Amino acid sequence: MLVVARVTNVWRFRLPLPHLKLHFSSLSQAKLSFQLPYTLEKENHDFLPWLERKAGAQVSSLLSIGKSSYGRALFASKTIRAGDCILRVPYHVQLAPDNLPLEIRALLTNEIGHVAKLAIVVILEMKLGEDSDWAPYISRLPQLKEMHSTIFWSENELKMIRQSSLYQETINKQSLIEKEFFSIRQAVERFPEISERITYKDFMHAYALVSSRAWGTTRGESLIPFADFLNHDGNSRAVVLNDDDKLLSEVIADRDYIPGDQVLIRYGNFSNATLSLDFGFTVPFNIHDEVHIQFNIPHHDPLRRMKLEILQRHHVATNKDVLGFISFTDSFTIKEVRSTSEKGKGIPQSLRAFARVLCANSPQELNDLAIEAEQTDGRLARHPLRNISREIEAHQILIAKTNQLTEEYEASIKSLVPGNSPLVGETLALRRQMAHELLNGELRVLKSASAWLKNYCTTLTTIGSHL
Numbered sequence: 001m002l003v004v005a006r007v008t009n010v011w012r013f014r015l016p017l018p019h020l021k022l023h024f025s026s027l028s029q030a031k032l033s034f035q036l037p038y039t040l041e042k043e044n045h046d047f048l049p050w051l052e053r054k055a056g057a058q059v060s061s062l063l064s065i066g067k068s069s070y071g072r073a074l075f076a077s078k079t080i081r082a083g084d085c086i087l088r089v090p091y092h093v094q095l096a097p098d099n100l101p102l103e104i105r106a107l108l109t110n111e112i113g114h115v116a117k118l119a120i121v122v123i124l125e126m127k128l129g130e131d132s133d134w135a136p137y138i139s140r141l142p143q144l145k146e147m148h149s150t151i152f153w154s155e156n157e158l159k160m161i162r163q164s165s166l167y168q169e170t171i172n173k174q175s176l177i178e179k180e181f182f183s184i185r186q187a188v189e190r191f192p193e194i195s196e197r198i199t200y201k202d203f204m205h206a207y208a209l210v211s212s213r214a215w216g217t218t219r220g221e222s223l224i225p226f227a228d229f230l231n232h233d234g235n236s237r238a239v240v241l242n243d244d245d246k247l248l249s250e251v252i253a254d255r256d257y258i259p260g261d262q263v264l265i266r267y268g269n270f271s272n273a274t275l276s277l278d279f280g281f282t283v284p285f286n287i288h289d290e291v292h293i294q295f296n297i298p299h300h301d302p303l304r305r306m307k308l309e310i311l312q313r314h315h316v317a318t319n320k321d322v323l324g325f326i327s328f329t330d331s332f333t334i335k336e337v338r339s340t341s342e343k344g345k346g347i348p349q350s351l352r353a354f355a356r357v358l359c360a361n362s363p364q365e366l367n368d369l370a371i372e373a374e375q376t377d378g379r380l381a382r383h384p385l386r387n388i389s390r391e392i393e394a395h396q397i398l399i400a401k402t403n404q405l406t407e408e409y410e411a412s413i414k415s416l417v418p419g420n421s422p423l424v425g426e427t428l429a430l431r432r433q434m435a436h437e438l439l440n441g442e443l444r445v446l447k448s449a450s451a452w453l454k455n456y457c458t459t460l461t462t463i464g465s466h467l
């Protein structure tokens, strides 16, 4: 998975807001008690004026900083109408990799990603404490103990999500962070006053801060103070927009708000796996959830070699192992199938094609598939097999796989320690809830795929019986 935290929105135009179909969720109804407690008033008195002085321009006249169950948040301080620009943050008050001191920047090659470079900017500012020009912003960033990205989960906590591909993605991200940390330490070793200040723990913390709150811009990943106090609602149509002509980022309201409403935006169309890894939270029902299914051609299949060759010839992804042998282990991404009757949108055509090749049991069948591909658009097994029983058999392979995974997911969900157990601390209870929402979402995807596949096979069986 990409390490990039959020969708890049380098847009030069505004959304056609008056025509939007608006979605209201319970999330976006979250309200702030209108009697602002002292801490909130102080946040507003200190922070926004500081940012506006630095920006030399007004950032927002419609929003106040406050706290919600999602941590720091922005609330409507006046009536907001759909289409209003609710905040504007000039590029020169955003933190990006080019805020690194020149001599350090020169040492960090392109092998080191933008997220890692920006993490170093954050660490250096953190170390300056009150002397940092960014102190009012840096001091408001969440502490390590408040962050729940799966990269911070203990081995036991990670076992809860063993079933999901997020488990491996988390390990891959941890390895990437470690690798980047050592590359940076090596690159800046000539500057002990800097290299000694960058500990692995600080780097992980800063890396997770950047992953969970920086937007991709033309300057690389950028932290956009104030805009990054906005929390996420997957149903919102409001996103952060970058205007490269005016050199600023802005947010346009997608709906009306009354004073006291929490204002939410959409970080991107992210599954609970991505939200867990990059942002450290999940949502209860996420329409973007997906499952990665691994398939390979069994070694005992007598036609294995021929199947691999034909898959390779027709550009279906194959891998070469370290010894140069071709193997087929690929991951297919299934999304929720919304309707059992239609085309099965959500189950990739490449997966169904793979199942058709997998179930072939004679060289003749494989040759027929290859000839058909050459005579059409070159893609292999994209059409239903002419032999109905064989087409059913191919899809039954997929049903067997989704059923097996469904059972495994159900067992994993059942084995989660109950969140309300007195033995469970606050952090574990929250992470357990995340694991629950992640696994439930992926289970829902599997069940929807299985229902569609079963319906497809039943329809084919009925057709077959009338022939």
Ligand SMILES: C[S@@+](CC[C@H](N)C(=O)[O-])C[C@H]1O[C@@H](n2cnc3c(N)ncnc32)[C@H](O)[C@@H]1O
Residues within 6 Å of the ligand: 027, 069, 070, 071, 072, 073, 140, 141, 142, 212, 213, 228, 229, 230, 231, 232, 233, 278, 279, 280, 281, 282, 283
């Ligand atoms: C860009 S920051 C938003 C401001 C943040 N709440 C803060 O305290 O600074 C993103 C972080 O906010 C929290 N967050 C945002 N949307 C959320 C949601 N819908 N549910 C739970 N936590 C959310 C997560 O901790 C996430 O990593």
